[in-house]
Amino acid sequence: MGNSGVGMLLGDTSATTIWMMFIGAFILGGAILYGVMKTGRLRRSERARLDENTRAAQRRDDPQKRASR
Known part of the structure; x- marks a missing residue:
């Protein structure tokens, strides 16, 4: 019963890996937003x-x- 909550959902995935995925998604989203805003002008x-x-x-x-x- 020691493994419960978020730890149970993530399994062996480390918190650092999760944060790096969020940071990568944020950077990719920013690049896409920049491209969309520049296009069409x-x-x-x-x-x-x-x-x-x-x-x-x-x-x-x-x-x-x-x-x-």
Whole structure:
């Protein structure tokens, strides 16, 4: 009956291993959050260039758009 509670659930896993897994998950979560926050933000010039390239590709690929413009 000496092995009960958290010790019974963890088995031979040490507390250091558990803390290292939490720290690793925290660092990985921070890296993912940083990437998500940085993605999708374009400067005004980048947005204008992207929009112009999109319009050019649509004119090239869709003959109906070319005729209507």
